[in-house]
Amino acid sequence: MESKSMIEVKNLTKKFGDFTAVDNISFDVKKSEVFGLLGPNGAGKTTTIRMLSTLSRPTEGTATIGGYDIVKKDNKVRQLIGLVSEKMIMYDRLTAEENLRFFGKLYNIPKSTLNERIDELLELVQLTKWKDSKVGTFSTGMKQRMNVVRALLNMPKVLFLDEPTLGLDPQSTVEVREFIKKINKENETTIILTTHMMNEADILCDRIGIIDHGKIAALDTPANLKNSISGANTTILILEIANLTPDLITIVRYLKCVETISQENSTHIKIHAHGDDAFDSIIDAIRAKKGNIVSMQNIKPTLEDVFLHITGRTIRDKADQKIQMPNHGPFRAQRRIR
């Protein structure tokens, strides 16, 4: 793999009025790398993608793609990139082939080359049979496959994928993921994808930037991110307590060693804790309140845990401010990830 950067982002900022959607972020993406932006809804992922794909103008900061400035040389950048947006970029009343031809022509591709490419791409996603059918009649999975190949018409060096599997059934999700890997391997396309699904980021990405409140909170390979918390003397426990009460959760939350706590369902809680005596003090605290521990699991960290670990402090800070509502904290933590 070449170490040369395909994308360089420096202090990129986007404000909408008083609201800062993307707050001074910087990162590099190497050539033919798959780079993931992972974060909850509203974290600034889509805004970042829109700025990089020249659809939105940065308030401050800059970025280059293939050496071209995204603002000053926007048309050069557009030649290099493909965008798979969260929304389907497709006209329902046109056929699959007509859609691809329309968008292809905007890239000024010679007619014969374009015809070949349309056939190839339709073949690639097994839609050749449907090329004369209107896209409006397609299933969501078929549409998303079209949506992805549409972005490949100009053979982009950089492909942006904004939530590429959002709203797809499990089978289509797997297909789209396989397809993304294939494009990356065969064409050496650099890929930036956003997702709020931890396992998706884990499976697909070479490196992940965890983004929260418009800032990059952590950036590394999935393995390193996971090691970073298990190496830091962290205990992750899933406890099943038969008589689980909000009071019990509150008591555990304010133990010194506990970083985050989240309620999985009516009997299960998941606890992140640190320190050597974390395990003992949690169990002691629960037993002291007559908590009936039915089962216990000590688990390996996932990206989900990394995310909680990194953003957890702010979640807990907010819970502290709203101490009258003991349930607020853990449920909030859950919602943020989903």
Added chain:
Amino acid sequence: MIKMGAKHMMSNSLRIAWKDLMELFRNRMGLVLLILMPLFMMAMVGFIFPSSTSSLSNVPIALANEDTGFGGYRLSSTFVMTLNTINENTGMMTIANASNLDDIREMIQTGNAEGGIIISSDFTSSIMNGQQGTITIITDQSNPQMSAMIQTVLNQVFEQMGTALAQQNIAEQLGIDPSSALAVVKPYNIQVQGSIEGEFSYFDFIAPGIMAMTVMMSVMTGLPAAISQEREVGTLDGMMVAPINRLSVILGKTLAQMARGILQGVLILVLAIAVFGVTVHGSIFLVFALLLLGVFSFVGLGVVLTSFAKDQETAVMMMTTIMFPMMFLSGVFFPIEQMPWFMQSISKFLPLTYVADSLRKVMVLGADIPAISTELSILIIFGVVMTAIAVPVFKRAMTR
């Protein structure tokens, strides 16, 4: 380099326009509405607005003859006979007999009469004593337009009858022939002639305006709707992320909407000629050139509004809010001269006023380019200024 850019921009605009039209023609429902709209518009305006007062037919009128006579004479009978003879020829009224004013009131209230005529009780005695005989026209105030028309028609009829009577009397008294007697009674012979030969109706006045309005409305509501719809669905991003000039998007969309508008314009023109007997006296090419110029003159406004509108709903609402007063203030339905002064001033700032006006001149009066050069230059200035404002606003809005 610039030349290449312009060429690419044009071909991309055409591609986008073609794509939009393809979408349009595959939308069956939309296409039907597209054709129905001008049809309805024409039918409404053509049949509801009266072409002239002579179109009154079979209007029920109550007649109360209260004349008591004088010295054995009853001049009112002659009057009623003459009125009946005239009415038989024109078929304007259906005359029903009534006994007095109260009777007529009741007939108007029950809807059995649209108006009434009362011949006063001293009708014969007044005339015999060298006074004027009184005839009262009763009108139905709940229907001002109708009552005004009845009033005009009856006045005309009575005036004619009066003149004929006077002519006869003078001829007898002075012993001169009737045509000389007419010159004594009515010294002026008033004739009306249009500047162009042929018969004209309200429809000739309104058809050019309706055409201008439909074409513009089509473009003005279509453009913001089309762009904000693509923005909402997300397909606009697909065009914006391609290396094309931002302006080709707006240009392409405008071309498509223009084609749609012109199609409706042609429909209206064909209907006007075939069904409503409108004749185009000027050049048909000039008519379409004017329509295109009209679109150019305020497409910029549409673009500015599109740039500000967040979604399709807002865009369409903004356009309707502007279009509605424009429809009435630009003299499409009513002459501008009828309006109060402040409305007249507003109408001077509406491009539609000049389009409707010049189109009327070309279609009805057969005017050529020099005759409408003022309107043409105003429209061009409108267009250039609006475009100059719209282009940077749109470019900014697209990379928000």
